[in-house]
Every structure is written in structure tokens, then in C-alpha cells.
Amino acid sequence: xxxxxxxxxxxxxxxxxxxxxxxxxxxxxxxxxxxxxxxxxxxxxxxxxxxxxxxxxxxxxxxxxxxxxxxxxxxxxxxxxxxxxxxxxxxxxxxxxxxxxxxxxxxxxxxxxxxxxxxxxxxxxxxxxxxxxxxxxxxxxxxxxxxxxxxxxxxxxxxxxxxxxxxxxxxxxxxxxxxxxxxxxxxxxxxxxxxxxxxxxxxxxxxxxxxxxxxxxxxxxxxxxxxxxxxxxxxxxxxxxxxxxxxxxxxxxxxxxxxxxxxxxxxxxxxxxxxxxxxxxxxxxxxxxxxxxxxxxxxxxxxxxxxxxxxxxxxxxxxxxxxxxxxxxxxxxxxxxxxxxxxxxxxxxxxxxxxxxxxxxxxxxxxxxxxxxxxxxxxxxxxxxxxxxxxxxxxxxxx
Amino acid sequence: xxxxxxxxxxxxxxxxxxxxxxxxxxxxxxxxxxxxxxxxxxxxxxxxxxxxxxxxxxxxxxxxxxxxxxxxxxxxxxxxxxxxxxxxxxxxxxxxxxxxxxxxxxxxxxxxxxxxxxxxxxxxxxxxxxxxxxxxxxxxxxxxxxxxxxxxxxxxxxxxxxxxxxxxxxxxxxxxxxxxxxxxxxxxxxxxxxxxxxxxxxxxxxxxxxxxxxxxxxxxxxxxxxxxxxxxxxxxxxxxxxxxxxxxxxxxxxxxxxxxxxxxxxxxxxxxxxxxxxxxxxxxxxxxxxxxxxxxxxxxxxxxxxxxxxxxxxxxxxxx
Numbered sequence: 232x233x234x235x236x237x238x239x240x241x242x243x244x245x246x247x248x249x250x251x252x253x254x255x256x257x258x259x260x261x262x263x264x265x266x267x268x269x270x271x272x273x274x275x276x277x278x279x280x281x282x283x284x285x286x287x288x289x290x291x292x293x294x295x296x297x298x299x300x301x302x303x304x305x306x307x308x309x310x311x312x313x314x315x316x317x318x319x320x321x322x323x324x325x326x327x328x329x330x331x332x333x334x335x336x337x338x339x340x341x342x343x344x345x346x347x348x349x350x351x352x353x354x355x356x357x358x359x360x361x362x363x364x365x366x367x368x369x370x371x372x373x374x375x376x377x378x379x380x381x382x383x384x385x386x387x388x389x390x391x392x393x394x395x396x397x398x399x400x401x402x403x404x405x406x407x408x409x410x411x412x413x414x415x416x417x418x419x420x421x422x423x424x425x426x427x428x429x430x431x432x433x434x435x436x437x438x439x440x441x442x443x444x445x446x447x448x449x450x451x452x453x454x455x456x457x458x459x460x461x462x463x464x465x466x467x468x469x470x471x472x473x474x475x476x477x478x479x480x481x482x483x484x485x486x487x488x489x490x491x492x493x494x495x496x497x498x499x500x501x502x503x504x505x506x507x508x509x510x511x512x513x514x515x516x517x518x519x520x521x522x523x524x525x526x527x528x529x530x531x532x533x534x535x536x537x538x539x540x541x542x543x544x545x546x547x548x549x550x551x552x553x554x555x556x557x558x559x560x561x562x563x564x565x566x567x568x569x570x571x572x573x574x575x576x577x578x579x580x581x582x583x584x585x586x587x588x589x590x591x592x593x594x595x596x597x598x599x600x601x602x603x604x605x606x607x608x609x610x611x612x613x614x615x616x617x618x619x620x621x622x623x624x625x626x627x628x629x630x
Numbered sequence: 631x632x633x634x635x636x637x638x639x640x641x642x643x644x645x646x647x648x649x650x651x652x653x654x655x656x657x658x659x660x661x662x663x664x665x666x667x668x669x670x671x672x673x674x675x676x677x678x679x680x681x682x683x684x685x686x687x688x689x690x691x692x693x694x695x696x697x698x699x700x701x702x703x704x705x706x707x708x709x710x711x712x713x714x715x716x717x718x719x720x721x722x723x724x725x726x727x728x729x730x731x732x733x734x735x736x737x738x739x740x741x742x743x744x745x746x747x748x749x750x751x752x753x754x755x756x757x758x759x760x761x762x763x764x765x766x767x768x769x770x771x772x773x774x775x776x777x778x779x780x781x782x783x784x785x786x787x788x789x790x791x792x793x794x795x796x797x798x799x800x801x802x803x804x805x806x807x808x809x810x811x812x813x814x815x816x817x818x819x820x821x822x823x824x825x826x827x828x829x830x831x832x833x834x835x836x837x838x839x840x841x842x843x844x845x846x847x848x849x850x851x852x853x854x855x856x857x858x859x860x861x862x863x864x865x866x867x868x869x870x871x872x873x874x875x876x877x878x879x880x881x882x883x884x885x886x887x888x889x890x891x892x893x894x895x896x897x898x899x900x901x902x903x904x905x906x907x908x909x910x911x912x913x914x915x916x917x918x919x920x921x922x923x924x925x926x927x928x929x930x931x932x933x934x935x936x937x938x939x940x941x942x943x944x945x946x947x948x949x950x
Contacts (some may be wrong), residue, residue: 254786258647299842301845304842304845304846327848328848331846331848334846335846335847336842336843336846338839338843339839340839343839343840344839344840345840345861346840346858347862348663348861348862355846357844358847358848361844361847361848361849361850361853362848391663404843405849407843410836411847434944509778576890609882613679
């Protein structure tokens with residue numbers, strides 16, 4: 232493995248080229264395909280050795296599908312997946328098996344990811360048994376070592392999943408992924424089902440393991456804060472495509488895609504001072520259906536920049552490619568007009584205008600909500616709401 | 631004084647804590663899945679009663695025909711419709727607790743033989759149903775695609791044909807009165823619901839995270855099906871099987887009642903009912919005995935199925 236690693240040392244560990252994943256929609260008696268859910272549409276990226284690539288986006292944008300397709304848990308509709316210099320897109324069965332050993336997955340839901348009928352020691356050792364590694368005693372020792380590594384006690388091995396807390400189960404899932412000493416781990420929202428305090432513990436564990444074993448992570452999440460904490464680079468997905476890809480620091484400091492700007496403006500800010508200066512941009516409407524995505528730029532139906540540029544038709548007709556912007560190094564954006572959002576007076580003006588529209592909308596909504604509340608109060612009173620009736624009753628009883 | 635007791639108290643508590651800690655590091659009793667299942671099952675009173683009833687019926691079906699030998703079909707002249715007679719004239723125990731039928735056959739022995747035949751047919755037919763059902767259902771559910779389509783359409787065709795009619799045809803064609811022909815006839819027509827059940831379980835299990843984890847680890851399809859999908863799918867299969875026993879016993883009785891099942895030279899609950907039909911008013915007990923046994927088998931099997939369904943569900947909590 233080290234020899235191979237040295238041979239392909241300069242290449243990224245994972246290269247994904249034009250990956251597409253369409254799920255057929257069937258209907259009618261004959262189960263004919265009547266449409267396709269374009270979960271992932273023409274996505275390309277690379278993951279370098281030892282780095283963490285964060286993959287963020289709203290639910291339904293295809294980020295989980297990218298992770299699963301990468302692991303060949305789902306067969307891609309199109310495109311290529313190159314793992315450590317080998318095209319694994321078409322491999323299957325015995326030929327795929329050595330690569331299965333080198334890439335693993337950690338799941339979102341720690342309650343569904345473990346077999347409730349198996350002792351966790353046996354769940355963790357499953358990979359070793361599948362690949363026929365070591366004797367029974369060696370396997371036991373290996374499992375015990377891995378369990379200690381992820382912060383579990385070796386005597387836990389004989390227990391069942393229902394005896395553990397969510398955080399502990401997630402550690403078990405990590406141990407299972409780690410036991411084969413993989414190169415790549417796809418973390419599919421590994422902390423979003425956990426408590427905030429446990430989230431930090433698990434994230435730090437993942438980082439520690441990365442440093443110790445030189446792991447490469449594809450970190451799928453919808454929490455911008457978590458992704459910032461753990462990622463070296465971040466890819467932002469919208470409706471099956473990558474909108475922006477850059478160094479984590481870079482993307483959080485100067486997002487260049489209108490979608491990323493709106494997304495980051497929604498991240499809650501803890502400091503009151505920053506909260507005041509924050510310019511919140513609210514996107515209108517819902518995410519369009521991936522069955523029938525918008526033509527051209529997939530974001531153009533909700534873009535806040537487009538109206539300000541007098542609705543250029545290019546957004547509707549031509550799908551923007553992921554491209555670098557001059558002066559921004561590796562920073563890649565899929566927007567025809569990313570140059571307009573390069574830091575400067577123009578960018579500030581655009582964002583200011585969008586934020587003003589959003590806050591106007593917000594106040595209008597709040598007013599609308601307020602006008603309905605008194606009516607509700609009245610109705611409540613009729614049915615004996617405590618706020619109005621109780622004092623009266625008390626007064627009567629006192630009399 | 632006061633400080634003394636508190637000091638002692640603290641000392642005692644400390645010792646307790648230390649003990650608890652060492653116990654924790656040691657091996658706290660782990661209740662396995664099956665221990666939990668047993669506990670949940672025992673809480674289900676009707677199911678426990680059903681097990682007891684079934685055990686009694688099964689021992690009756692095994693012991694009485696073995697002990698009495700040919701008594702179930704030995705006709706005794708002058709004993710037609712004779713009343714119960716526990717001891718013969720020479721003081722020998724006769725087993726004729728329920729009296730004799732119109733041919734002078736020992737009813738108690740005959741009922742034992744009939745229970746034996748019916749239970750055997752029920753169990754054997756269910757084994758066939760489960761084996762075929764699990765095989766077809768798991769392949770359809772795991773492989774999916776056109777394989778699933780072909781298998782499930784075949785199941786649909788099977789279901790659209792009237793089951794009893796097919797069974798009648800098979801038994802009429804392959805020799806009436808043979809127990810094994812009846813078993814195969816019931817088994818070959820009854821596996822479709824089991825197959826659908828298993829397929830549905832496999833379809834949903836295929837997407838479960840721990841199955842995906844096994845795939846990611848590189849497990850072969852056989853390993854995934856046998857180790858990760860069949861055990862959790864077993865619960866509904868076992869439940870369906872117990873209910874299937876009741877079903878098969880009823881089908882066999884219906885078949886024998888119609889004269890296509892077990893012939894008159896053997897005895898099953900159906901043939902006994904069929905024989906007793908002519909004496910419905912003159913000797914109603916002849917209808918009651920096999921009828922009660924039939925009802926007991928069917929009820930017990932369905933209560934057992936209910937109990938198992940609750941017990942095998944790992945989501946159900948055990949109350950202490």
C-alpha cells in the first residue's frame with residue numbers, strides 16, 4: 232500500500248469526473264420510466280491525500296448521493312470515479328473488493344447504522360471477517376485496540392447497540408469504518424444526529440484519527456459551522472451540482488457564488504455586535520424539483536443577483552461551468568457573473584440591496600403575522616383561554 | 631454519636647460505590663436479544679396459554695396413537711355408538727373415554743390419530759411454504775429489477791387462481807387420501823403470501839444503514855442476505871408461519887370434508903367431521919370433539935403468532 236501510495240503520490244486520492252446519478256421514476260402498469268430524479272448532475276471534484284473535503288448543501292441537493300456513489304454503494308449513471316489512480320466506476324465483485332477495504336463510510340443515524348441483533352464487538356470485526364484477516368484472537372485484539380482508540384472500553388465488545396448512547400454508537404460506527412485501516416472515509420453527516428456537546432467530541436475524535444492515520448475525509452454535512460471547523464476545502468452543492476469549491480477559509484471569508492453568500496448569511500451569529508452588522512439574504516421560494524430542474528443555471532430561479540443585473544438571459548440558457556476567477560487562485564465558482572461579486576464597492580452594493588429587499592419582506596411577513604394574532608386571541612377567549620377567563624372566575628369564587 | 635453513624639454511613643456508601651464500579655468494569659449482566667424476546671413473550675399471557683394448549687395437543691397426538699396402536703380404526707361389533715367405557719369387562723384400560731362411533735371405533739383413539747394427522751400436515755405444509763417463500767421472496771427483494779418483476783408477477787398469477795380449487799385438482803390427480811400429496815398441494819399454493827412478506831422486508835432492509843455498511847465493508851450478497859437481512863426478516867416469517875399452521879389445518883379439514891383429502895381409511899379432523907355430519911342430531915358430540923380440537927389448534931396458533939410478533943420486535947420495551 233505504501234509503495235502504491237508513493238507511486239501515485241502526486242495524484243489526488245479521489246478524482247470524480249462528470250459524475251451523474253439519475254434515479255428513474257417509474258409509473259403505470261409496465262413500470263415504464265416516466266422521468267428521472269437528477270440527484271447528481273455532472274459533478275467533478277478531487278480529494279487530495281490527507282485532506283478533508285467538506286460537502287455542504289440543503290437537504291435534497293444530492294450531497295449524500297455523491298458520497299454513496301463515490302463508494303460504489305450506488306452505481307453511477309454517468310461519469311468516472313478514479314480512486315488512487317484506478318478507475319473503479321465499472322469494477323464489481325472480486326475486483327472491487329480490495330477497494331472496498333480502502334474506503335469506508337460513517338453514517339448519519341447512529342441508531343440505524345448498527346445491527347441491533349449483533350454484539351458490537353462482532354459488528355466492528357465484520358470487516359476483518361469479510362476480508363479474512365487474522366485469526367480469531369488477532370481479530371479480537373485488533374477490535375479491542377480500535378475500540379480504545381475511539382474512546383470505548385474493550386469490555387463493551389460484548390454489549391448490544393441498544394445499551395449505548397448516540398455518541399457512543401457513533402464511536403462504534405467510526406471503529407467499524409476504521410478497522411480495515413482505510414485511506415478514505417466518507418462521513419455522511421456524522422454529527423447531525425448528535426447533541427451539540429457530543430458533536431464537538433466526535434469531530435475532535437475524527438480529527439485526531441485523521442492526524443494519526445493520515446485519513447482522507449469526504450465530510451458531508453448541512454451545518455456550515457461544523458464544516459468550517461473540520462474541512463480543508465469546501466464544496467457547496469445546489470440541486471445536484473457544485474456551486475462553489477474553495478479552501479474553507481477562503482469560502483467563508485469571501486464567498487463568490489450568490490447561493491453561497493445567501494447560505495452563509497443564514498448561519499446564526501453568536502456575537503450581538505456582529506448580528507447587527509450582518510446582512511441577511513433570504514432566498515424566495517423553494518428549491519425546484521430535481522425531476523425537472525431549471526434550465527441553464529439551476530439557481531437562476533431564486534438568484535438575488537440576477538434581478539439586479541436586469542435578468543440576463545444567459546442564466547436561463549447556459550449552464551455555468553465550475554471555473555476559477557482571476558486573482559482568486561483555486562477558488563472555483565459556477566456562476567456567469569461571479570466577477571460582479573469580487574470584493575469591492577460593487578459587491579457591497581449588490582448585497583446591500585438584496586438584504587434590504589429581504590428585511591422588507593421579513594417586516595411585511597411579521598406584520599401579516601401580527602394582524603392575525605389578535606383574532607386568534609379572541610377565538611381563544613371564546614373557548615376558555617386562561618389569559619382572560621381565569622381572573623374572572625377567581626373573582627367570582629371570591630365573591 | 632451522630633458523627634459516628636454518618637461516618638459509618640459514608641464508609642458503607644463508599645464501599646458500595648467501589649463495588650458498583652468494579653462490577654461495571656467487570657461484566658454487567660448483558661441481556662441478549664433472545665433473553666429479551668423470552669421476557670417479552672412471557673408477558674403475553676394468551677400466547678403462553680396457547681403454547682401450553684399446543685403442547686398438550688401435541689403430546690395427545692403423539693402419545694395416544696402410539697399407546698393405543700390400531701384402536702383408532704379397529705371396528706368392534708356390538709360396540710357401535712357405545713357410551714364411554716373406561717375399563718373393559720376384564721378390567722383392562724380401554725382408552726374409550728369418549729365412547730365409540732357408529733362403526734364401533736374408539737373415539738378417543740381416533741381423535742388422537744386425527745389430531746396427529748392434522749398437525750403433521752399443518753407443520754409439513756408450513757415448512758414447504760416458508761422454504762419456498764423465503765427463497766423466492768429474498769431473491770426478488772434483494773436483486774430487484776426485472777428478476778423481482780418476473781417473480782412477483784408469477785406470485786400475482788398464483789394468487790389470482792382460487793387456492794382450494796388448485797389443491798382439489800392436485801389431490802384428485804395425484805392420488806387421493808395420501809397425506810404427502812395433501813401436504814404438497816397446500817405447500818405449493820400457500821407460499822405466495824410468505825414470498826411477498828419476505829420480499830417487502832428485504833426491500834426495506836436493503837436500504838438500512840447497517841446493510842449498506844456491510845456492503846461498504848465488501849460483504850458478498852450471500853453474506854449480506856444470510857447474516858444481515860434474514861435474521862431481522864425472520865420475525866415476520868415466524869409469525870406468518872404460526873398463522874400458516876392454523877391455515878393449513880383448516881384447509882386440510884375442508885379438503886377432507888369435501889372428500890378429497892385424507893381418505894376414510896385414515897383419520898383427520900376433516901374426515902371425522904365429514905363422518906359425523908350424518909349424525910349431527912342423533913350424536914352431536916361426534917361433531918363437537920373434532921370441532922373443538924380444530925378450534926383449539928387454530929386459536930392457539932394465532933395467539934402464539936401474536937405473542938411472537940410482539941416478542942420478536944426489538945423496538946418493544948421490556949417492563950421490569
